[in-house]
Amino acid sequence: MAEENDPKDSLLLAVLPFGVMAVVTALDLTSGPGVGLLPLVSLGPAFAGLTGGWRRTAVIGVxxxxxxxxxxxxxxxxxTRRGFTAVLSVVGVTAAGLVAAVLRQRREAELASVRSIAEVAQRVLLRPVPRNAGRLRVAVSYTSAVAEARIGGDLYEVVTSPQGVRLIVGDVQGKGLEAVETAAVVVGAFREAAYDEPDLKAVGERLERALERHLTREKFVTAVLAEVRDGTDCTLLNFGHPAPLMVRAEGEVRYLAPPERALPLGLGAHGAPxxxxxxxxxxxxDQVLFYTDGVTEARDPSGVFYPLEQRxxxxxxPDPEAALAAVRQDLMEHVGGPLQDDAAMLLLRHRDG
Incomplete structure (x- = not known):
């Protein structure tokens, strides 16, 4: 989400037009008419048009x-001619400031409308996952690389099916609305296949077929699917996605890399198994942390990647959501600024029945 404006910055912008006019007035009174500072009074309404509404701009213009x-x-x-020219310049800048203020307010209203639509899209595409699913507890974190954006190309979903709890975490190649549309196709296909198909491999095949109908050119989606039944095993199916991170109850940490690398979803038509x-x-x-490459490829100001396994x-x-929030906070502190890519994390924690 977009960060709130700093109150100090807001106060500075509010007093800036009056401060500029006060400085110009003081200089004009002390230096006299020979310097020609009078037209600079127009800086007041000029700054007002950039930072305030049209009413405030009009008042400052007057x-x-x-x-x-x-x-x-x-x-x-x-x-005199000089006096008339100075007043005319102030009136002209005020008129320009009013136009700028009206256009800016219109753009802000349009942006607010787009943001509200994005929030609705998020609830459809990335709806809240169940916090409890059988013997599992689930937590999710999603951080967009764009401060104003709510959604992007990263995706996740958790489905409780007759075969057990199934989930997906993925990352669509590319950015923008096309990536969001592809993510919607993957999530929609997974929601149906996860409930219907008898095994995880069949779920992956359904996703592949759905993307064959949707994707064009050399687009693809990396994804990892997981299934946890009533026993003490977790089945994974990895389509070229970063390996999940296992954190054992006794403290052991290791990546759950697949035995063989496979192509991402959408590239199955190339004939590779x-x-x-x-x-x-x-x-x-035990806990399994699923994530997208926006986490492990995040860099600090010196270019060092985020060391997820060590952090x-x-x-x-004890609270999975608080645990995941701590990792996200550590990630943001490591970067020290906005992320360069979307970062999604899903934590799966096994508990006693």
């Missing part, structure tokens, strides 16, 4: 005109 008339009288320029499902033990107290200490928090 103040500037009155001030210009008063200073021209003090300087003995009232009724699809990924093979592989199992890992998943017992009480999962925050996952010890």
């Amino acid at each position: 103040v500037a005109v009155v001030l210009c008339l008063g200073l021209s009288a003090f300087d003995g320029l009232f009724g 699809g990924p093979k499902p592989y199992q890992v033990s998943f017992a009480s107290g 999962v200490g925050g996952l010890t928090d």
Whole structure:
């Protein structure tokens, strides 16, 4: 989400037009008419048009005109060509400021409308996941690389099916609305296939077919699918996505890399074999962190990648959402500024039944 404006910055912008006019007035009174500072009074309404509404700009413009008339009288320029030119410049800049203020307010209203539509799209595409699913507890974190954006090309979903809890975390190649549209196709296909298909490989094949009908050119989606049944195993199916991170109850941390690398979704038409499902033990107290490359490829100001494997200490928090929030906060502190790519994380924690 967009960050709130700093109150100090807002106050500075509010007093700036009056401050500029006050400085111009003081300089004009001390230096006299020979310097020719009178037209600079127009800086007041100029700054007002850039930062305030049209009403405020109009009020400051009126103040500037009155001030210009008063200073021209003090300087003995009232009724002269120089005095008339100074007043005309103030009126002209005020008119331009009013136009700028109206256009800016219109753009802000349009942006607010787009943001509200994006929030609705987020609720449809990236709806809240269940916090509890059988023996599992789930938490999700999504951070957009664009401060005003709510959604992007990263995706996730959790479905409780007759075969167990199934989930997907993925990353669409590219940016913008096309990436969001592709993410919607993947999530929609997964919601249906995860409930209907008998095994995880069949779910992946459904996703591949859905993308064959949708994608054009060399577009693709990296994704990792997971399935947890009633036992103590977790089945994974990795389509070229960063390997999930396992955090054992006793503290061991390791990546759950697939036995063989596979192509991302959308490239199956090239004839390469699809990924093979592989199992890992998943017992009480264990956690699996799924994420997109926006996490591991995030860099600090010196260019060092975020060391996810070394920075999962925050996952010890008994509340999964608080644990994931601690990792996200650590990520943002590592970067020290806005992210260069969207970053999604999904934490799966095994608990006693």
